[in-house]
Amino acid sequence: MAVYTEVGDEELASFIASYDLGDLLSFKGIAEGVENTNYIVHTSKGPFILTLYERRVEAADLPFYLGLMEHLAEHGVTCPTPVRDAHGKNLSRISGRPAALVTFLEGFWVRRPTAAHCAAVGRALAELHLGGEGFGLRRSNALGLAGWRPLYERFADRAGEIAPDLARLIEEELAFLQENWPQGLPDGVIHADLFPDNVFFIGDRLSGLIDFYFACNDALAYDIAVSLNAWCFEKDMSFNITKGQAFLRGYEDVRPLSAREREAMPLLARGAAMRFLLTRAYDWLNTPKDALVSPKNPMEYVRRLRFHQGVRSIAEYGLNGMAK
Amino acid sequence: MAVYTEVGDEELASFIASYDLGDLLSFKGIAEGVENTNYIVHTSKGPFILTLYERRVEAADLPFYLGLMEHLAEHGVTCPTPVRDAHGKNLSRISGRPAALVTFLEGFWVRRPTAAHCAAVGRALAELHLGGEGFGLRRSNALGLAGWRPLYERFADRAGEIAPDLARLIEEELAFLQENWPQGLPDGVIHADLFPDNVFFIGDRLSGLIDFYFACNDALAYDIAVSLNAWCFEKDMSFNITKGQAFLRGYEDVRPLSAREREAMPLLARGAAMRFLLTRAYDWLNTPKDALVSPKNPMEYVRRLRFHQGVRSIAEYGLNGMAK
Numbered sequence: 001m002a003v004y005t006e007v008g009d010e011e012l013a014s015f016i017a018s019y020d021l022g023d024l025l026s027f028k029g030i031a032e033g034v035e036n037t038n039y040i041v042h043t044s045k046g047p048f049i050l051t052l053y054e055r056r057v058e059a060a061d062l063p064f065y066l067g068l069m070e071h072l073a074e075h076g077v078t079c080p081t082p083v084r085d086a087h088g089k090n091l092s093r094i095s096g097r098p099a100a101l102v103t104f105l106e107g108f109w110v111r112r113p114t115a116a117h118c119a120a121v122g123r124a125l126a127e128l129h130l131g132g133e134g135f136g137l138r139r140s141n142a143l144g145l146a147g148w149r150p151l152y153e154r155f156a157d158r159a160g161e162i163a164p165d166l167a168r169l170i171e172e173e174l175a176f177l178q179e180n181w182p183q184g185l186p187d188g189v190i191h192a193d194l195f196p197d198n199v200f201f202i203g204d205r206l207s208g209l210i211d212f213y214f215a216c217n218d219a220l221a222y223d224i225a226v227s228l229n230a231w232c233f234e235k236d237m238s239f240n241i242t243k244g245q246a247f248l249r250g251y252e253d254v255r256p257l258s259a260r261e262r263e264a265m266p267l268l269a270r271g272a273a274m275r276f277l278l279t280r281a282y283d284w285l286n287t288p289k290d291a292l293v294s295p296k297n298p299m300e301y302v303r304r305l306r307f308h309q310g311v312r313s314i315a316e317y318g319l320n321g322m323a324k
Numbered sequence: 325m326a327v328y329t330e331v332g333d334e335e336l337a338s339f340i341a342s343y344d345l346g347d348l349l350s351f352k353g354i355a356e357g358v359e360n361t362n363y364i365v366h367t368s369k370g371p372f373i374l375t376l377y378e379r380r381v382e383a384a385d386l387p388f389y390l391g392l393m394e395h396l397a398e399h400g401v402t403c404p405t406p407v408r409d410a411h412g413k414n415l416s417r418i419s420g421r422p423a424a425l426v427t428f429l430e431g432f433w434v435r436r437p438t439a440a441h442c443a444a445v446g447r448a449l450a451e452l453h454l455g456g457e458g459f460g461l462r463r464s465n466a467l468g469l470a471g472w473r474p475l476y477e478r479f480a481d482r483a484g485e486i487a488p489d490l491a492r493l494i495e496e497e498l499a500f501l502q503e504n505w506p507q508g509l510p511d512g513v514i515h516a517d518l519f520p521d522n523v524f525f526i527g528d529r530l531s532g533l534i535d536f537y538f539a540c541n542d543a544l545a546y547d548i549a550v551s552l553n554a555w556c557f558e559k560d561m562s563f564n565i566t567k568g569q570a571f572l573r574g575y576e577d578v579r580p581l582s583a584r585e586r587e588a589m590p591l592l593a594r595g596a597a598m599r600f601l602l603t604r605a606y607d608w609l610n611t612p613k614d615a616l617v618s619p620k621n622p623m624e625y626v627r628r629l630r631f632h633q634g635v636r637s638i639a640e641y642g643l644n645g646m647a648k
Contacts, residue, residue: 002326003355008435025430025526028364029355031327040352040364042430047371106349106366111332202349290614 002293003029005037005052005095012041012050015094018085019101021045035213037097040104047104049080052097057213059098064139065212066090066100068132068189075131077124078208080105107200107207115246118231120206121199122250125191125227128209129220129255132189141192141216143275145181149174151278155285162281162298169302170277173309177271182219182264190223191215195230221261224251225268228317229276229304237303245318252319262319266311273308277301326617327353328361329376329419336365336374339418342409343425345369359537361421364428371428373404376421381537383422388463389536390414390424392456392513399455401448402532404429431524431531439570442555444530445523446574449515449551452533453544453579456513465516465540467599469505473498475602479609486605486622493626494601497633501595506543506588514547515539519554545585548575549592552641553600553628561627569642576643586643590635597632601625 007027016024022044030038037052053062066082070090073081080102082090092099110117141147152159152170159167191198193214200207224247232243251257280298287295311317331351340348346368354362361376377386390406394414397405404426406414416423434441465471476483476494483491515522517538524531548571556567575581604622611619635641 009432010435023526024432026428026432026524030364031353031355040354042371047366104350108333108348108350111334200350202347 002031003037003039004054005097007039007050007052007095011094012039015092015099016041016043018087018092019043019083020086021048021083021101041101048083049102049104050094050099051102052095052099054097061139062091062098062100064137065215067137068135068215069102069212071135072128072131072212075134077128077131078105079212080208080210105200105208105210107202109197109199110201111196113196113231113243115240115242116204117199117201117206118243119246119250120201120204121194121227121231122247122252123254124199124206124209125194125223126251126254128191129188129223135189139216141190141218143192143214143279144216144218144222145177145271148177148271148274148278151282155282158285159281162284163302166281166302169305170274173270173274173305177267177274180267181271182260182267185219185221185261185264186258187217187219189215190218190220190226192218192223192226194223194227219264219268220255221257221264222268222272224248224257224261225265225272226275228265228269229272229301232317233304233307237300237307239307239317241316241318243318248314248317248319257314257319262314265314265317266308269308269311269317270305273301273305277305326355326361327363328378329421331363331374331376331419335418336363339416339423340365340367342411342416343367343407344410345372345407345425365425372407373426373428374418374423375426376419376423378421381422385463386415386422386424388461389539391461392459392539393426393536395459396452396455396536399458401452401455402429403536404532404534429524429532429534431526433521433523434525435520437520437555437567439564439566440528441523441525441530442567443570443574444525444528445518445551445555446571446576447578448523448530448533449518449547450575450578452515453512453547459513463540465514465542467516467538467603468540468542468546469501469595472501472598472602475606479606482609483605486608487626490605490626493629494598497594497598497629501591501598504591505595506584506591509543509545509585509588510582511541511543513539514542514544514550516542516547516550518547518551543585543588543592544579545581545588546592546596548572548581548585549589549596550599552589552593553596553625556641557628557631561624561631563631563641565640565642567642572638572641572643581643586638589638589641590632593632593635593641594629597625597629601629 013024025042027039027041035056036054039050041048041050069079070082072079083101084090198211232240277298280296283295284298337348349366351363351365359380360378363374365372365374393403394406396403407425408414522535556564604620607619608622
C-alpha cells in the first residue's frame, strides 16, 4: 500500500519514449499493491499502470506472470495487458527495478460481494482456466502442498503466540492433507489468489481480473477451493451456501467439473484454508509493528478450516446434481 | 504521501451519483499530498481527483480554497477546477470527511527546473495575481509576519537541537523583519506555496498550478519572494541568477512591478526564507520518527536567509533596468 521506489520525471519520460505510446502526460504513485510500487501513467495514448517489482517478487518469475497476462488477454480473459516496447519486450527496468507497463483496467473491487458477484467470478475463473490452456511457460506452486510444511516450520516454535492449540491443529491437519491430498486432477494455470480485491466490477458487471503474481500450475479445482474460501464466508465466518452455489454454478456454466474434482472439493478447500492460514500466521508473527500494511488475522482461516473439516461433499458448498 | 481515509466502493458510487458525471468506473488512492487523502476517480465523463480533507486543514477555509480555484479557472488560470454537484455545491462529505471533486490536471512536476521553466512559472504567477482580482472571499496569511513569532515560540526552547546558534539568528531576524517589513504594497490573492511540486509541466509547457491550500491575501510581491526561494537556488544553496532573471522577466511580461515592490524584494525574500525556516524547524522537531513523510531540513533556509541578508537590490536577483 505504498510507493516504495520514487521515479523521477526525466527517467520516466525517457522510459515512456521507448514505447510507442506518445508523450508522457502525467504520473502518480498509487497506494495499491502490498509487494510492488505502482504508478498510474497517462500518455497521449491513454492511461496505463507502471509496476516496479520490489525485492519480494522473484525476478525470474516475471516472464511467467507477464507472458500469462498477455496470453490470457489474447484468449478472451479481461486483465491488464503488458505493453511491449520498441524492442518487443514486455519487461524493462526503471529506477533500479524490473518494471512493466500494462494497460489500465477500469473497475473496482467490491467490498460486499453478493451472490450475483460470486456467479460472475465463478464464470471468470473458469474462463481463466480455459484461457490458460496452451500457455507455454510453467511455474510450480511454491505455496502448494509441498510448500506448507517448510513454511510452517519457519514459525512453528512461535505458533502458540497466536493461539494455544494452533500448533497441534496445524500439525494434525498437515499430516492429514499429506496423507489424503488428491492426485491426478485436471491441472493447468491457476490464479491462486482470486480474492475480492483482485476482481474488478463496474456495477454488477465483472470488468476484469488483476494481480497474477501468485499464478502457477496446479490442479484447477484447487483454484475453486481458494475462491470458496475467499468469496463465500461472511464476516462472522459462517459459510454462505447461496454464494457457494452461485459461484459453483457460474463456474460450471463455462467448465463443468468432473466427478473426481467434485469429490475432492472438501479436501481442496481444507488445503486452501491451510495455505492462507500459514501465510497469515507467518506474516502475523513477522510484520514489524510500524509496517505500512497491517497483517491480517490468521484465526479467520482456522475457522474456515474447521468448517471444511466437517464438510462431506460438494453439496454442502451448494452444488447438487450429477457431474457431467 | 498516503491514504489516510479509506473510501468504500458503495459510498463512492453513491457520492458520484450526486454529480452529473455518469457512472463510477474506477478509483485508486494516490500517494500525493501530505495533508489530505487523494483518489484518482474515473467516471464515464473522464478522470477527476477526489480530495478528502483531513484534520490539519481548517474546514472553515475550504470555501475560500475551492471558490478561489473556481474563480481562477474562470479567469484563465489553468488549475484543478471544483465540480459542482446536483445541488450546485462544490464541497461535500464522504467517509466522515469534508471532500471535493476537482478536474484532473495533466502534467507533472519537474525535479530539475531550468531557466525556461522558471520563466514560465514567473508568467503563471503573474497571471494568478491578475486572475485573483475580483475574488470575493478573503483569507489572512496565517503564516505571514504576524504568525512568525508565535510559531517560533512553539519550539524556541528546542531550536538548539537543530543548530547551536539558530535561536539567536531567528530572534535577531524576526526583530529586524518586524521593524522593517514593507507596508502598503499592492496586495491580492497569493498562492504562498508555489514550489516546483505545485507546478505541472508537459515537456517545457506549463500545464497548470495545483495545491491552493496555503493561498491567502497578502502582498503580491511576497509571493514572488517565495518563488525566488523555491525555484532559484541550486542543491548547494547557491543562488542561480539566470533562473532569477528568467523568473522575474517572465513575471514582468504579464504584471510589471512597481518601484516600491522592486525595492522591497530583498526584505520580502528574507521574510519568505524565515517563513519556511520556521515551519521546517517546527516539523523537524515535531515529526515522529516513524512518520510516513520525512521532515525537510530547515538549515537549507538558514542558508537562503543568509544569502538574502547580503542582497541590496533586486538586480542581485537578476532584474535590471527601471521599473515601469
